[in-house]
Amino acid sequence: MLERGRAALLAARAQRVRPGRDDKQLAAWNGLALRALSAGALLLGQERYAEATARLVAFIRRRLVREGGRLWRTSRDGTSHTPGFAEDYANVADGLLAAYAALADGSLLLLARDLMASAVRDFWDDASGTFADTGAEHDATIVRPHSLTDSATPSANAVAADVLLRLALLTGDEDLDRRARSILRAVAPALDRQPAAFGRMLATVDRAESAPIDAVVTGAADRTLAMRRAIAAPYIPDLVLAPLVAGEAHAAWPLFQGKMVRETEAIAFVCRGYSCDEPTTDPIRAREQVEAISRAGS
Secondary structure (H helix, E strand, O other): OHHHHHHHHHHHHOOOOOOOOOOOEEHHHHHHHHHHHHHHHHHOOOHHHHHHHHHHHHHHHHHHEEOOOEEEEEEEOOEEEEEOOHHHHHHHHHHHHHHHHHHOOHHHHHHHHHHHHHHHHHHEEOOOOEEOOOOOOOOOOOOOOOOOOOOOOOOHHHHHHHHHHHHHHHHOOHHHHHHHHHHHHHHHHHHHHOHHHOHHHHHHHHHHHOOOEEEEEEOOHHHHHHHHHHHHOOOOOOEEEEEEOOOOHHHHOHHHOOOOOOOOOOEEEEEEOOEEOOOEOOHHHHHHHHHHHHHHHO
């Protein structure tokens, strides 16, 4: 009886004009999805999430990244348009850093760095010490808006500050750290008064006020998967997981210098504030090191 009723209702509804469907693909939202899929690939250990992460990275490269290290905002039916806003750059870079950890693909780290360099060039506002939402490619407004509070999605400045702090640790670029802390200083007076409006910003403050904790994992991507999953398993929000495969460009960056790479095995270097524990090839030992360093700094 229920099935007959469902069929009758469906037939009646089919006579009506269907509502419009919003099927455009937004850069910022795909960045949020990329971060979630990447976390699922590492934490849940399910290959379908790793495959989805790789497919989404390919879509971003193919449809949203454009010449000059810039982004398109929107893609639909294979056509991309509208220059990206600050939230697009911040969220896509955030997702790429997560995908870098999940896939051990150093090119994603480089792309995240380049996108944030474009964001600084196009959206940074020296007067406020924060990112404006719009840049020179967008229509001029009387006042350039600056997203500081969270809404349905985290604010552009909160995500950008978090990304800049992580990139500063990974690249050794002190200017990125300076800009991140400039954003935090700009919103500091409001954090006590309206904490519910600054969820992601408060998480970024926690990262900024703690000594950085990182785990560099060297070796071929397939060899390091078990190590990376073990290190990511404890809930340590401020941890930066940094894979390194032999020959990658970021091997020369300060964080990675002196850390040996063997293609045949994974080696983990767990550090806090550039003070490192002994290297290990044991995933269980690496997890224990991460947990111990985290407890010591809490």
